[in-house]
Amino acid sequence: MTDVVIGIDIGGTITKIGIVEKNGNCISKESFRTKGAENFDDFIKMISDTVNNLLSKEINFFSIGIGAPNANIRKGTIETPANLNWNGKLEIVKKLKKYFKVPIILSNDANCAAMGEMLYGNAKKFKDFILITLGTGLGSGIVSNGKLIQGFDGFAGELGHISIFEDGRFTGLGVKGGLEAYVSAVGLKRTIMYMLSKYTDDSVFRKISFNELHGEDITRAAENNDPIAKYAYKYTGKILGKSLANFVSFSQPEAIILTGGLANSGKWILEPTKKYFQKNILPFYRNKVKIIESGLEEKDAAILGAAAIAWK
Amino acid sequence: MTDVVIGIDIGGTITKIGIVEKNGNCISKESFRTKGAENFDDFIKMISDTVNNLLSKEINFFSIGIGAPNANIRKGTIETPANLNWNGKLEIVKKLKKYFKVPIILSNDANCAAMGEMLYGNAKKFKDFILITLGTGLGSGIVSNGKLIQGFDGFAGELGHISIFEDGRFTGLGVKGGLEAYVSAVGLKRTIMYMLSKYTDDSVFRKISFNELHGEDITRAAENNDPIAKYAYKYTGKILGKSLANFVSFSQPEAIILTGGLANSGKWILEPTKKYFQKNILPFYRNKVKIIESGLEEKDAAILGAAAIAWK
Secondary structure (H helix, E strand, O other), X not given: OEEEEEEEEEOOOEEEEEEEEXXXXXXXXXXXXXXXXXXXXXXXXXXXXXXXXXXXXXXXXEEEEEEEOOEEOOOOEEEOOOOOOOOOEEOHHHHHOOOOOOOEEEEEHHHHHHHHHHHHOOOOOOOOEEEEEEOOOEEEEEEEOOEEOOOOOOOOOOHHHOEOOOOOOEXXXXXXOEHHHOOOHHHHHHHHHXXXXXXXXXXXXXXXXXXXXXXXXXXXHHHOOOHHHHHHHHHHHHHHXXXXXXXHHHHOOOEEEEEOHHHHHOHHHHHHHHHHHHHHOOHHHOOOOEEEEOOOOHHHHHHHHXXXXXXX | OEEEEEEEEEOOOEEEEEEEEOOOOEEEEEEEEHHHOOOHHHHHHHHHHHHHHHOOOOEEEEEEEEEEOOEEOOOOEEEOOOOOOOOOEEOHHHHHOOOOOOOEEEEEHXXXXXXXXXXXXXXXXXXXXXXXXXXXXXXXXXXXXXXXXOOOOOOOOOHHHOEOOOOOOEOOXXXXXXXXXXXXXXXXXXXXXXXXXXXXXXXXXXXXXXXXXXXXXXXXHHHOOOHHHHHHHHHHHHHHHHHHXXXXXXXXXXXXXXXXXXXXXXXXXXXXXXXXXXXXXOHHHOOOOEEEEOOOOHHHHHHXXXXXXXXX
C-alpha cells in the first residue's frame, strides 16, 4: 500500500486533480473544464468521479487538499469568486465530505503554492518567505516563522489588491491603483496599451487588439527588440521591484519567490524587478532578501501545492 | 516574596525602568535622561544602578525586558539607532548580562507595545492585530495567530518606512514618500508647513517656526477652528486610513490599535482615519476590522510593554 493524498486545483478554466506521494511524486492526474459543470453540485460530483477514477486498490489516501480562488481557509468555503461560474458562499468542503470520509483542507491558490514551495520547491530551507503568483491577477502566500499567515478570517495575503497609486488603474474589485492592475498577465497587457498611448514608436502591437494579445507575444516581441514591449516590461518590473521592497518592511522574508505566467518571461521581468528592488529596499534589509523563481515544474505546481496543504 | 520582572524602555530622550507584577501593576519606577550617559558602557552602568535602586528584598525578579529603537530581536543588539547618541551595533543584552544573571529579552519599542496591549491592554482578546505607534516616527508591531511577526532577522514590522508616494517627502532614512514622513508627530508638523504653502488662510501657524511647533499646539489650533490645523489633520488621517486599509491585505488583523502622541489628538486624527479606512478597505474585509485606541495609560505604557516581553 502506498500512502498518498489528493491534490485538487480549482482554476477559472481547468480543474486539475492528482494523486501525490509524500515525496511530491504525482502518481496519476486528470483534469476537466471547470465550466463544464452546470451547477455547483454537478461540479462536486465531477470532482468525486474523477478522484474515484484515479484511485486504485494499491493506494491508501488519507486526506484531500484543495486550492481555489477566494477560499476561506477557516470556513471551508469559496466566497464570491470572480472567475468561477457560481456565486455566493460555496460550501465546497462540507459538500465533498458527503463523498469522502477523510480530512479535507481548503486554501487559496497562492497559499497552496507557498506550501508547495516549502515542501517540494525552492522554499525548503526558508522559514520566512513571500510567494507571489503572477497569473491573471497577483496572488500571494506569506510564510512567517514556518507558518502561513492566515489572518483573523482566513483571508490574509491579498497583496494584489494593495493600492499603490493615488490615482491609478482600477482592478476588477474596483481598487484604484491596485497592484494587480499593473503587475500580472492582464496588467502587462494594460501596460502595452498605455505604452502605445504614450510613445510613437512603431510596434507589432499596433496591429493587435487587446483581446488578441497574449503574454507570450509580449516576450517574443521583447526578444525581437520591440520598443513598446521593452518599455512595458521595464515599467512593470519597476513597479514590482518597488512593491516587493515595501513588502519586506512588513514580514522581513528571507526570500521572495515569483511564480506564474508573467514570472516565466524570465529576464525581461526579473532584471528590472531586481534592479528596482535593490534600489528601494531599506538599508537594514539590504543583501538579506533574495528574489528567486519557483522550484516546481509549472505543469504540476498547482496540484503539488494543493497536495502540500493536505500533507501538512 | 512577590514575583516581578523589570521593564526597561529606552527612548531617544528618556530611559524608563519599572518593576512590574504579572498583573501589570507597576510597583516602582524611575527614569533618567538617555543622553546623560557619556558612552554606551556608562549607559549600561546607569541602567544597572537604577535597577538596583528599585529592587528590594521582598521581590523576586526573574527576567528583564527591554524596548528600544532599532532593536535586533534575534541578536540582542541595537543597530545604528537614528535617535540615540551611540552608533554601530550596541551589544546591550550581552553587556547587561554582566550585571544580571537572569534572561534578558530585547525587542523594538513598537513590538513591546504590541505585547503590552496583548497582556494588559486592549488586545487581550485578539490573536491577529497590528499596533501602530505614532510618535516622532511611525512604528508597528504585527501579531498573527497570537505571535509577533519577527521576520528572518528580527526586523519585521517597519511600516513607517513603506513608500506610499512615487515622488513624496523624504524620511530620515532617505525613503522617498515614506509613510512616517506624513503620519507621525514630525509628519504632522511637515504637513502644517505644506498647508501654509498651499493655502492663503490666516492661521496661528504663520507666526510659529517649524522648530517651535509642538503637537499639542496643533490640536489646540484645530479646536480653535484654525483652518490650517484642520486641513493638516484631514490630510494626515486620509493617508493613515488608506495605508491601514492596505495593511489589512497583508495580515488581515481583527483590529488595528493606534497609540502614541499623534493618536492622542483624538477625534482630529481618528475621524478622518476611520472614514478613509472604511472607504478604501476591500469588500471582503469590510466591517471585520476595528480601529481602536490603546488600552494602556500613556505614563506606564512603555514600561508595561517591555515588561510584557519579559513575562512572555
